[in-house]
Amino acid sequence: MKSIGVGVIGTGYMGKAHSVALKAVGTVFETALKPVCEMICATSEAGAAEKAAAYGFKRSTADWRVLVADPAVEAVIIASPQRTHRDIALAAIAADKPVFCEKPLGETLQDSEVMTAAAEAAGVVNMVGFNYIRTPASQLARQIIEAGEIGRLVHVRAEHTEDFLADPETPANWRTREASSGALGDLSPHIINAVLRLIGPIESLVADIQTVHETRPGPDGPEKVENDDQGHFLCRFANGAMGSLTFSRVASGRKMGYAYEIYGTKGALRFDQEDQNALWLCDSDAAPGREGYRKILTGPEHPDYQAFCLGPGHGTGYNDQIIIEARDFLKAIETGRPRWPTFRDGCDVNRVVAAVARSNQTRNWVTVGDLHA
Template identity: 45%
Template sequence: MSSIGVGLIGTGFMGKAHALAYGAAKAVMGDVPDIRMEVLCETPLDKAQKMANQFGFARATDNWRDLLSDPAIDVMSITTPNMLHHEMALAAIAAGKHVYCEKPLALTLDQAREMRDAAAKSGVKTMVGYNYIHNPAFTHACRLVKSGAIGRVVHFRGWVDEDYQADPNLTWTWRSTIADAGLGALGDMGCHLVSMTYGLLGPVNSLIGDMQTVHETRPLADGTGHARVENEDTATALIRFESGVQGSISTSRSAWGRKSRLAWEVHGSEGMICYDQERMNELQLYQNTGNPAEQGFKTILTSPHHAPYGNFCPAPGHQLGFNDLKVIECATFLSALAKGEDAYPNFNDAFEFEKLIHAVAVAAREDRRVIVAEFG
């Protein structure tokens, strides 16, 4: 595949992130195919035309189905609200397009399963937007765990908190509805934590869960009253990995002061590794070696020793950002396409992540321990 034609649906936060990533992937990573920014889709049409010019796309449309029959498009990037992922991805797969879709895959696990199965049957390649797991700090942490740097893993604790729904006076939006958003904090943020959890320690066998809606109603934007919030603001689970290691995960979208507190600790028999997304270029490592009077956590700053950091910057401690992780993710997908290989995480991998968040919801509603394999 000498060059790859891209069609992008959506121009919000993630749409811009995809556009920036496509534009930078070759310049940063080098060994990726040439990109043709073919068509951008947005509504209304005048906005689509404006954003196509801004993002560097050759053409614009206000009908996403135009991308399906366009022979110049090899990959469709889906960055729309959650409720549209399912229909768009299935149509793209049926049209033989590769799909780069933002997480979560869909509103329900049944929809996500259908997307996974359709991609597997068709043979098209897929990628899902879990860009945090492409962070050089995270991949180094995975290597430390695997190498035994902290001994035998004995416990895991993870949490992901933000405050974008903490204000009770914030107006009601589609994010509060199951029909449009699906799960709340679990679907929006918890799945990111799960993607890291799986990368560090592998699949979860079973769990016990709980959820709550902190603000049960929110004021309507027109001032006519309040509407009910249908999904969860917080969720917590006690988890048991297939390896036998136990731990916990928790998420809240109503945690004042937290902006992107995706944090975790891996406890080992000989030390601990800690990470916090708000300080995403650092790892904290404790190793129970040497003089006890001089032991303590050390800070590892990402550097060219933690590939592919060096593709962005030759100097340690200068730091990568959210959009840089998107560039790594995008380049990973483009390289896989060129080689005819599967990228990680694809629809199958994302389905495994999302099985866990739906298992937490079922465990909370039914007040029982859930075996994750029940969800297929």
């Protein structure tokens, strides 16, 4: 048994989630490497100290460079705003420290490529945070596909839709301003990552994007919304399958609409994150008159479930996905072998996002591989 000091940059939504995961992962997975919550970084010294106490970290700082340089910090988790990812990651890589970066990797495809090149050149363990694809159900989906249980893939429909900006009266905020991503930059990466993982590389696509609510109430009257509310694209995968993907922050009633339907020549799969403990499988083994979609409840026989609970159907939740990420990050550090998804995988997602934006501008099909920063 060995311990490793970890520093977390960011104390918001994801900073807290990673802190919880660091506390729990050693017990849930009984990992060889036990993480220690060494230092946390917020935007002010007082705020950082408060969060260190609240989350159970030994020390705190308002300067991420201090955290990255601290000798007791042996690994870095970046959960700060997207625009800061590049500089922090490059500093951690320069310091030869394993680095975990929240999605989306870089603010631009160029940033992501620079980060990826640096990490690979340095041989530093690197990972990106795509948590949703780590549920036991989505891992099971991948197993089923890889085992050929639904045959050759022919079509996927997928979406990441939420409704937090569905109401036109919701005031303008940081999310609706240029410095932030719209639905394309913020939400689509999760589901693009999912289809890349489950189906394979995307060759080409054609997209359409829209700002549904062009203005929102601002402090001084109507304020222009500076990024997109929704969009969708058609694509062709390298393996010949067709895809249709949607992303939205104005999909009324959708709270966690990370969902996919995958059709193959021998069966089909359906999943919706709003019921994350079930995977629907239609296979071709059923007797005549007995065919249909079967609701498989996740349980100990499915990937990574048993560490959480011995009872099938008892269920895992959002934070458990982050605990699985933490286990993989620790395992990569322990073994020195990268674990999916690496910066390169994150970069692949950014490339598809860039292709979507390009296609929306050109109103044409775009070959994804042609896109480089």
